[in-house]
Amino acid sequence: xxxxxxxxxxxxxxxxxxxxxxxxxxxxxxxxxxxxxxxxxxxxxxxxxxxxxxxxxxxxxxxxxxxxxxxxxxxxxxxxxxxxxxxxxxxxxxxxxxxxxxxxxxxxxxxxxxxxxxxxxxxxxxxxxxxxxxxxxxxxxxxxxxx
Amino acid sequence: xxxxxxxxxxxxxxxxxxxxxxxxxxxxxxxxxxxxxxxxxxxxxxxxxxxxxxxxxxxxxxxxxxxxxxxxxxxxxxxxxxxxxxxxxxxxxxxxxxxxxxxxxxxxxxxxxxxxxxxxxxxxxxxxxxxxxxxxxxxxxxxxxxx
DNA sequence: TGACTCATGTCAGGATTCTGACATAGCCTC
DNA sequence: GAGGCTATGTCAGAATCCTGACATGAGTCA
Numbered sequence: 001x002x003x004x005x006x007x008x009x010x011x012x013x014x015x016x017x018x019x020x021x022x023x024x025x026x027x028x029x030x031x032x033x034x035x036x037x038x039x040x041x042x043x044x045x046x047x048x049x050x051x052x053x054x055x056x057x058x059x060x061x062x063x064x065x066x067x068x069x070x071x072x073x074x075x076x077x078x079x080x081x082x083x084x085x086x087x088x089x090x091x092x093x094x095x096x097x098x099x100x101x102x103x104x105x106x107x108x109x110x111x112x113x114x115x116x117x118x119x120x121x122x123x124x125x126x127x128x129x130x131x132x133x134x135x136x137x138x139x140x141x142x143x144x145x146x147x
Numbered sequence: 148x149x150x151x152x153x154x155x156x157x158x159x160x161x162x163x164x165x166x167x168x169x170x171x172x173x174x175x176x177x178x179x180x181x182x183x184x185x186x187x188x189x190x191x192x193x194x195x196x197x198x199x200x201x202x203x204x205x206x207x208x209x210x211x212x213x214x215x216x217x218x219x220x221x222x223x224x225x226x227x228x229x230x231x232x233x234x235x236x237x238x239x240x241x242x243x244x245x246x247x248x249x250x251x252x253x254x255x256x257x258x259x260x261x262x263x264x265x266x267x268x269x270x271x272x273x274x275x276x277x278x279x280x281x282x283x284x285x286x287x288x289x290x291x292x293x294x
Numbered sequence: 295t296g297a298c299t300c301a302t303g304t305c306a307g308g309a310t311t312c313t314g315a316c317a318t319a320g321c322c323t324c
Numbered sequence: 325g326a327g328g329c330t331a332t333g334t335c336a337g338a339a340t341c342c343t344g345a346c347a348t349g350a351g352t353c354a
Contacts, residue, residue, distance in 0.1 A: 008194060008259045008266070010210075014278055015172055015266055017285040019191075022169045023212035024292045025162055041310085044166075047155060058332055063157075065170035068333070070311050093319045094332045112155045118292070119155070119162055125287035131161055134288075137281045138164040140272035145171045145265070188340090205302055217341050219304070240349050241302045 014141070025122060032114040036107065037081075041066060041074050043115065046100065046108040049084060054097035057086075083107055161288070172269060179261040183254065184228075188213060188221050190262065193247065193255040196231065201244035204233075230254055 010016045029040050038046075044064045049055060055063075061071035075098060078084045083104035087097045100108065123131055157163045176187050185193075191211045196202060202210075208218035222245060225231045230251035234244045247255065270278055 008262055010194060010198060012282070013266065014269065014281055014285075015176070015262070017282050018165070018169055018172060019212060021285040021288045022165055024289050025165060028292045029162070039310090047157060051157060056332070065166060066310095067312060069313085069335090072334070073310080090319085090332090094317095095319095096333075115155055115162070119160065121294075122161065122288045122291045124291040124294070126284075126291075130284060130287075133280070134161055134284045135159070135164050137273075137277060137284070138161075138168040140277075141168045141269045141281075142171050144269050144271040144273075145175045147268075147271070186340090203302070213340095214342060215303070216305090216343085220340080237302090237349080240351095241347095242349095243303075 018141075025118070028118045028121070029115060032118055033111060036111050036114065038107065038111055039074075041070070042078055043108075043111050045071070045074055045078065046083065046104060046111065049098060049100050050105070050108055053099050054091070056095045057098060058095075060098065078104070165288075172265070175265045175268070176262060179265055180258060183258050183261065185254070185258055186221075188217070189225055190255075190258050192218070192221055192225065193230065193251060193258065196245060196247050197252070197255055200246050201238070203242045204245060205242075207245065225251070 008015075026040065029043070033040060033043055041064055045060055048060055048063045052059070052063075057071050057075055058068050060075070061068045064071060064074075066074070075084060075086065079086060082101055084098050085101055087099070089096075091097050126134075155162075173187065176190070180187060180190055188211055192207055195207055195210045199206070199210075204218050204222055205215050207222070208215045211218065211221075213221070222231060222233065226233060229248055231245050232248055234246070236243075238244050273281075
């Protein structure tokens, strides 16, 4: 590389590292969720519903970083599996609140434990405060890109 | 949340923050690459080829975190656009080396500049050393998950 | 030499997600 | 009340990526 190098060096690029870490995390989560019959998006949706019961499909889509159309299909899968229920009548406007069923909460408990183990493995090389520092840095990335 | 909370709290989960940052970065990169007629995977492939000319399709797939099958389609698109060329004779084994064309290098230069601006924006809230610290933390995540 | 293992390239099929478009309901302003 | 704006839910179609499978070429070892 004695010539003029590219404007982006993959070895030092934060974006590339981010993509790599996400890819590895994605694979690890798929490995532990597959035995439970859940995809990552399905798990994320259940986790969101546990923290915000009655959330709208559009809201879940934003929280899971997918489109409304994709979340609609995800919810169809979860509903046919008996893990969530969609109210038939709109609460306000066109919003059809979604909620976890007992089976959904049960499945989520197992999935959360599995994902927790993956997160612990991911932080296995961390010192005290590293997780907090990493979260803060990632937040600043998001703010910088949105501002 | 006075009841027993879930094992994973999205507000403090490193994995969720990682997913969020990646999603925002992904959207920002798509925005700047769309005018250039490149997808993120196509751009990543060009960048890899610039740093490792003659790389195999399978190698590019690993570097871009997709399957060989997906990379094969990506290369078809790039080749039909005249940005890369695939040698017809295997160099060793079944490896068909791929290389950038002059048009590919030109397009990559514009794309690299655009992506560089996105990376700069992402690091706009960073102090000295923050980028290095973030890269180191992400590396430790990858090591932890792989070990 | 022959069997085994691994990596590469490719074909076929399916799953997931996306873009584009439309109708409906609430909110705000005039 | 009328119009404009936004958000939600849905339908239709296309693009992207994946899993599974197969054949080929190279290296290893009995």
